[in-house]
Amino acid sequence: MVFTFGTTISYGILREPFSAAFDVAPIELSSAFALMLFAFFIGSGLVGVFGVRFPARGVLLVCTVVTGVLAPSLYFVDSIVGLAVVFVALGVALGTVVVMVASVVPRWFETRRGAATGLIFTGNGVGLFVLPPVWQHAIAEYGVRRGFLIVVAVTATAFLLVALVCRRPPWAEQSSASTGDIVGWLARLGRTRTFQLLFVGIALSFAWYQLLAGYAVDLFVARGFTDSGASTAFGLIGGFSIISRVGGGYLSDRMGSRRAFLASLVCVVLGTCLLFLSAVPGLLVAIFLLGLGLGGTATIYLPLIMSTFSPEKDTAIVGVFNVGGGIAALAMPPLGTASITYTGGFTLAILLTLVVTLGGLWTVAAGTTP
Numbered sequence: 001m002v003f004t005f006g007t008t009i010s011y012g013i014l015r016e017p018f019s020a021a022f023d024v025a026p027i028e029l030s031s032a033f034a035l036m037l038f039a040f041f042i043g044s045g046l047v048g049v050f051g052v053r054f055p056a057r058g059v060l061l062v063c064t065v066v067t068g069v070l071a072p073s074l075y076f077v078d079s080i081v082g083l084a085v086v087f088v089a090l091g092v093a094l095g096t097v098v099v100m101v102a103s104v105v106p107r108w109f110e111t112r113r114g115a116a117t118g119l120i121f122t123g124n125g126v127g128l129f130v131l132p133p134v135w136q137h138a139i140a141e142y143g144v145r146r147g148f149l150i151v152v153a154v155t156a157t158a159f160l161l162v163a164l165v166c167r168r169p170p171w172a173e174q175s176s177a178s179t180g181d182i183v184g185w186l187a188r189l190g191r192t193r194t195f196q197l198l199f200v201g202i203a204l205s206f207a208w209y210q211l212l213a214g215y216a217v218d219l220f221v222a223r224g225f226t227d228s229g230a231s232t233a234f235g236l237i238g239g240f241s242i243i244s245r246v247g248g249g250y251l252s253d254r255m256g257s258r259r260a261f262l263a264s265l266v267c268v269v270l271g272t273c274l275l276f277l278s279a280v281p282g283l284l285v286a287i288f289l290l291g292l293g294l295g296g297t298a299t300i301y302l303p304l305i306m307s308t309f310s311p312e313k314d315t316a317i318v319g320v321f322n323v324g325g326g327i328a329a330l331a332m333p334p335l336g337t338a339s340i341t342y343t344g345g346f347t348l349a350i351l352l353t354l355v356v357t358l359g360g361l362w363t364v365a366a367g368t369t370p
Contacts, residue, residue: 006127039091041326060163068156128238197367203324204360214336240291264296
């Protein structure tokens, strides 16, 4: 899990060196990164929905092979189209690993599923903390192409280890539903008000961080941080999220997933408001609150949807909500980049982040009314 979100959310750090190496305008590159996020959520979501019929190990082995093949791919592309193809394929592979691990591992736990989910998602928090500076160091030390080769090859190795050990528990029956059965189930699910509101709410709960990731490093530099300090500060959001990834799972078991999830979004709202301040102490508090909110929303949404809908189609239900995240992700990176480019500041970008978060808070609250 360390190598999944950590890489996809590092696009704010990758944008400038990739733009220079491939002579591509930043706004075009932001579109390619948006396609990666879209594939991360949409592609992996569809794989999760229809991959519920296949053994987890088989799907994870395919992801391992795809990631390994992509590691040297930048030596063979020299255009924005080639980069987009690489990023889309990488996004599907990374996202599918998240869907498989996030949906299979909690099935092993009956009474403490929230805590178990929090522990497994700690890997994502570590990745969000470690991977941005790792990507920055690898590219600065070895260049774009070789740095990409090294990090993605290590990722493929980690995925191979996952594929060797990850499987559904013996008491969890393998789904025998046909494609027609799954499509029919999705159609029935999509007509319910609860699903409609949660689908939008979970998507917006992902979108605020996708939007923030596109401008956070530049914002911290503008506030007086050095380049390395800004990437570290952005990584700290993921680092602080480790606290709420573990604690959020326990809170979910004790106070209910709905209350814990909404509390996490409130932390995001407060942290986003503090980003309007230029003083370093205020920014540090913002980073801490955003980290708490990120870890909570990224972890507790699983117990939330699995307690709201039938857990029998575990991978499918996680996958379909990932599709919502992908729809939001398609717009977030270009939207953040464009708002900064055309206004020359960060006020509009921060305001958009706040609006997206408040939208997620309202729709999740409405969709899960006790």
